[in-house]
Amino acid sequence: MKCFRICLALAWFIPVSALAQGLQPAPPSRLWIVAGGASGTLRGHCQDCAQDFPFRHGGALVGNAGYRINPRVDVGADLFWMQWRNESGRIRATAIDAIAQFRPWESTGFFVKGGAGMAFVRNWVQTLGPHPDDSKALAVVIGGGWEFKTNSRLGLQLFAMQHVGALGDLQTVNGPVADVTGNFWSLGAAIVIR
Amino acid sequence: MRYVCAVVVFVACLATARTADAQAPDPSVQEKPDLVQQLPDPVMPFVSMPVTFDREQSTGSVNTKEAPRACEGCPPRRIGTSLLQTTGINVIYGLANLARGQVTGRITPKTWWANMQQGWVWDLDDFTVNQIGHPYQGTNYFNAGRANGLSFYESAAVTAFGSATWEFFGETNHASLNDFINTTLGGVTLGEMFHRAGWLIRNTNATGKRRLWSEIGATALDPITGLNRFVSGDSSRVTDKPSDLVPSSLSGVASAGVLWRGSQSSAFTEAGDPFVEVDAYYGDANVGRSRTPYDAFWLRMRFGGGSAFSEARVRGRLFGQPLGKSGLQFSVIQTYNYQNNDAYSTGSQAIDAAIGTSRALSPRTNFWILGWGGLTVLGAVDSLPLGVTERPEEETSSAGQGVSEGPRYYDYGPGSDFGTLARLTRDGREVLLFFYVGRQIYSLDGVRANHFLQHTRVDLLLPLRGPLGLGASAEYFHRRSYYQDAEGTIKTYHYPQVRAYFTWGNR
Numbered sequence: 156m157k158c159f160r161i162c163l164a165l166a167w168f169i170p171v172s173a174l175a176q177g178l179q180p181a182p183p184s185r186l187w188i189v190a191g192g193a194s195g196t197l198r199g200h201c202q203d204c205a206q207d208f209p210f211r212h213g214g215a216l217v218g219n220a221g222y223r224i225n226p227r228v229d230v231g232a233d234l235f236w237m238q239w240r241n242e243s244g245r246i247r248a249t250a251i252d253a254i255a256q257f258r259p260w261e262s263t264g265f266f267v268k269g270g271a272g273m274a275f276v277r278n279w280v281q282t283l284g285p286h287p288d289d290s291k292a293l294a295v296v297i298g299g300g301w302e303f304k305t306n307s308r309l310g311l312q313l314f315a316m317q318h319v320g321a322l323g324d325l326q327t328v329n330g331p332v333a334d335v336t337g338n339f340w341s342l343g344a345a346i347v348i349r
Numbered sequence: 350m351r352y353v354c355a356v357v358v359f360v361a362c363l364a365t366a367r368t369a370d371a372q373a374p375d376p377s378v379q380e381k382p383d384l385v386q387q388l389p390d391p392v393m394p395f396v397s398m399p400v401t402f403d404r405e406q407s408t409g410s411v412n413t414k415e416a417p418r419a420c421e422g423c424p425p426r427r428i429g430t431s432l433l434q435t436t437g438i439n440v441i442y443g444l445a446n447l448a449r450g451q452v453t454g455r456i457t458p459k460t461w462w463a464n465m466q467q468g469w470v471w472d473l474d475d476f477t478v479n480q481i482g483h484p485y486q487g488t489n490y491f492n493a494g495r496a497n498g499l500s501f502y503e504s505a506a507v508t509a510f511g512s513a514t515w516e517f518f519g520e521t522n523h524a525s526l527n528d529f530i531n532t533t534l535g536g537v538t539l540g541e542m543f544h545r546a547g548w549l550i551r552n553t554n555a556t557g558k559r560r561l562w563s564e565i566g567a568t569a570l571d572p573i574t575g576l577n578r579f580v581s582g583d584s585s586r587v588t589d590k591p592s593d594l595v596p597s598s599l600s601g602v603a604s605a606g607v608l609w610r611g612s613q614s615s616a617f618t619e620a621g622d623p624f625v626e627v628d629a630y631y632g633d634a635n636v637g638r639s640r641t642p643y644d645a646f647w648l649r650m651r652f653g654g655g656s657a658f659s660e661a662r663v664r665g666r667l668f669g670q671p672l673g674k675s676g677l678q679f680s681v682i683q684t685y686n687y688q689n690n691d692a693y694s695t696g697s698q699a700i701d702a703a704i705g706t707s708r709a710l711s712p713r714t715n716f717w718i719l720g721w722g723g724l725t726v727l728g729a730v731d732s733l734p735l736g737v738t739e740r741p742e743e744e745t746s747s748a749g750q751g752v753s754e755g756p757r758y759y760d761y762g763p764g765s766d767f768g769t770l771a772r773l774t775r776d777g778r779e780v781l782l783f784f785y786v787g788r789q790i791y792s793l794d795g796v797r798a799n800h801f802l803q804h805t806r807v808d809l810l811l812p813l814r815g816p817l818g819l820g821a822s823a824e825y826f827h828r829r830s831y832y833q834d835a836e837g838t839i840k841t842y843h844y845p846q847v848r849a850y851f852t853w854g855n856r
Contacts, residue, residue, distance in 0.1 A: 200470050202471055257502070257503065259428045267509075267510070269506070269509050271726055293727075293763045293793055297509065317468065317469075319468060319526060321526060321794065323792070323793040323794070323797060333797070334471055334793075336468070338467075338469055340468075
């Protein structure tokens with residue numbers, strides 16, 4: 156939450172300082188970079204588990220790097236990193252997705268994004284030995300948000316995203332848990348460099 | 350009555366959204382001068398939006414309130430309408446589910462909230478529902494975009510929107526990850542194929558009954574574009590077709606005959622299965638610099654031969670580039686695969702990079718070869734748990750109609766694929782075709798295994814008279830599954846197949 160507030164505050168000041176310096180908006184380059192933070196919530200699920208899993212919360216980092224195809228479409232890679240803790244330890248998830256971001260209306264900052272890739276989960280909870288368990292997963296991401304100052308080199312975006320990681324089996328001390336998926340909801344802000 | 354309601358809702362959506370879009374055109378468009386064609390983006394023109402305010406030359410009237418059209422024969426560009434119609438399509442599917450008595454259709458805000466809280470999960474539905482039903486549903490979303498003047502990639506985003514909203518808000522079931530992927534990717538592949546096929550049938554320069562029937566025929570293939578055209582009046586406007594929807598070449602062949610299949614436990618079946626197969630080649634995928642998705646695609650559909658609808662393959666070119674003067678052609682291809690017969694079932698959505706070349710062996714004989722490799726975003730293959738040799742009878746579910754409780758006898762997972770296609774033609778007619786594809790599927794849902802599938806096919810064709818010909822094919826499907834159990838079990842399945850048939854048409 157603290158990370159989210161800092162990002163929000165930073166993002167608030169960026170356009171103000173640009174205006175104060177009287178900068179003319181430069182023509183955007185083909186480069187597309189997004190970096191920011193978010194407040195994340197996770198919930199696990201498995202196909203044959205009877206119980207409902209609790210929601211877990213933690214800070215998350217988000218980054219995009221890619222290429223502007225045209226004023227409405229960007230394509231590239233999405234990086235999502237989140238770590239959270241419970242009573243018995245911590246779990247860290249990193250998702251790397253190929254992503255496309257699309258602004259339906261060029262004149263507004265509203266955008267949607269979606270993509271797919273791989274997630275890597277490092278788990279220190281209920282592991283079989285002293286070392287953490289590493290799992291790979293199919294990752295899918297969807298999301299949307301609003302981008303401010305879309306025509307300048309430096310902008311800001313507020314976003315809401317949902318990442319999902321489909322792990323297959325998750326190894327625990329009680330045996331493997333089959334068909335596990337983890338859903339990550341994130342709400343945050345990011346700086347956009349074009 | 351519910352169906353009538355559904356149609357009323359959909360038509361209301363069409364009419365309301367049309368009015369709304371016409372009254373509030375995109376501000377970015379308003380800034381541009383009238384009748385000025387915006388230059389397409391130099392890098393990827395197919396995703397840029399050429400804009401012009403259209404004058405209806407056939408009637409001589411000027412409608413300044415109408416949304417902009419990219420060309421005279423193109424539909425007006427209406428983003429809001431496409432999203433509203435996508436929602437309308439979901440309403441219709443939801444009402445259809447209710448009409449069929451499916452308990453999954455009994456949605457409430459409570460079920461919406463429960464689905465949003467749960468997030469994505471794997472579902473337990475039938476193979477056909479997930480691999481054909483959902484992609485077809487996706488074609489409707491995709492064509493809600495195309496019918497409203499959106500580009501291919503914009504319509505892909507509309508498809509994802511339609512699929513996500515259906516999964517979270519259209520059913521009481523939790524949102525299904527496999528449905529989302531299949532609906533979106535399958536919807537894009539099949540949707541663009543149907544959209545282009547519809548424009549092949551549509552005769553926009555004709556009038557009267559001939560025109561009406563061409564529009565009705567196109568509507569059967571692409572209902573959303575067809576309905577939009579009837580509502581907007583475009584179905585009677587005399588214009589040229591949008592130039593990017595006219596293929597550089599078109600050919601096809603229909604086959605009808607008998608198929609015999611065997612397996613590791615039995616030789617070929619005594620009684621063959623009749624089948625009808627259609628192959629269509631839209632555009633020329635072997636040549637040219639292409640930035641227009643699906644300006645070239647290949648389609649194969651087979652009816653009969655082990656099940657009512659046993660095979661569908663679509664390979665659409667997303668990108669094409671000749672490699673210097675070497676005669677090599679680089680392409681990026683999106684594929685949709687579905688095979689479901691009495692012996693095996695498999696399906697996949699993949700993106701491949703391909704390199705091909707064409708050589709004239711003599712003035713009359715030409716040889717073309719293509720090789721590819723890529724990523725399978727999601728693949729499915731029939732699979733029984735270890736120790737189970739026959740698929741058990743399905744038990745009656747107590748959860749209500751439409752609720753799948755499993756078990757599900759096929760696995761899902763991402764993977765990779767590679768393959769080759771070689772073709773020999775004489776006087777423009779195909780005489781030999783060789784096809785091989787290998788696919789690895791790493792099961793993430795179902796029985797934990799690494800499946801390696803191989804499919805080989807050889808066609809020999811003999812031209813008879815005119816478009817008629819004779820054909821014989823040998824086909825071999827092989828699956829090796831590396832199970833992730835303690836013993837590291839490996840199992841192999843193989844299904845040879847031979848076919849004899851008559852052909853009609855020309856490739």
